[in-house]
Amino acid sequence: MQSIHHVAIFSASYAATATFYREAFGAEAPMEALQPSTIHIGEAMLHVFEREGVPADWSPAHLHHFALRAEDIDEFAAARDRLLTLGACSEQVIDFGERLSPLATDPDGGMVELLVQTRERSALPFAVEPHDASWTISRRRTSSPAPQRADRRRRGAQRLAEARDHLA
Numbered sequence: 001m002q003s004i005h006h007v008a009i010f011s012a013s014y015a016a017t018a019t020f021y022r023e024a025f026g027a028e029a030p031m032e033a034l035q036p037s038t039i040h041i042g043e044a045m046l047h048v049f050e051r052e053g054v055p056a057d058w059s060p061a062h063l064h065h066f067a068l069r070a071e072d073i074d075e076f077a078a079a080r081d082r083l084l085t086l087g088a089c090s091e092q093v094i095d096f097g098e099r100l101s102p103l104a105t106d107p108d109g110g111m112v113e114l115l116v117q118t119r120e121r122s123a124l125p126f127a128v129e130p131h132d133a134s135w136t137i138s139r140r141r142t143s144s145p146a147p148q149r150a151d152r153r154r155r156g157a158q159r160l161a162e163a164r165d166h167l168a
Contacts (some may be wrong), residue, residue, distance in 0.1 A: 006045035007066045008036060009110060014050040016107040021046070024082045024104070025068060041068055065111035067105070076100065076116035077125050083114065095121075095128040 011017040014033035021027035027046075036047035047148040070076035080102055083089040089104040101115040121128070128154050 005061070006038075008045050008047040008049065009063070009108070010051045011048050011108050012050075013107065014048055017048055020086065020088070020107050024086055024088060025079055044068055063110070065113050065116050067101070067113035070116040073116055073118055073120065073124070076114065079114055080126070088112075089114075091126070093126055093128045094131050096131045100124075100128060118152060120128065 009017075014037055018029035018031075018037065018039060021041060022029055025041045027039050027041040030037050033048075033050040036049045036118050039046040039048055041116045068079075071078055080089070080093070083102065083104045084091070088106070093100050093102050096115075098119060099115045101113050104112045104114060106112055119135075
């Protein structure tokens with residue numbers, strides 16, 4: 001085996017999902033929903049099945065998250081800035097030793113990890129926190145991610161609507 005070919009997800013709104021991945025990661029996505037719609041993010045592929053009334057959560061599929069790898073620290077920092085602008089992630093960047101990573105939430109509540117392989121830490125344009133698995137797990141359990149994700153989705157939907165109005 002060489003790699004994962006694609007990840008397939010359900011989405012309550014293909015338009016919101018496609019816009020999010022275009023804006024955050026420069027993805028190429030069809031304008032209209034197909035079944036599935038293929039979203040290309042560099043060499044990675046998402047197959048998106050639009051299903052009205054699908055809960056905004058990936059847990060029924062038991063998918064925790066997927067990760068997108070940036071080529072270098074500049075691409076990583078630019079994508080992280082776009083995620084922050086979309087309200088899709090916090091300021092936190094986790095230092096996993098050989099890689100750095102923030103966690104983001106897409107419009108359907110799915111977790112997307114952005115990562116970059118680097119050992120360089122001297123001139124980063126952001127602060128990093130060392131990885132502590134017990135802290136990460138306990139924080140996820142106690143920080144009530146569902147309301148935070150719902151709030152991020154609302155903010156993201158508002159920004160997308162404003163952007164569309166501006167373009168119209």
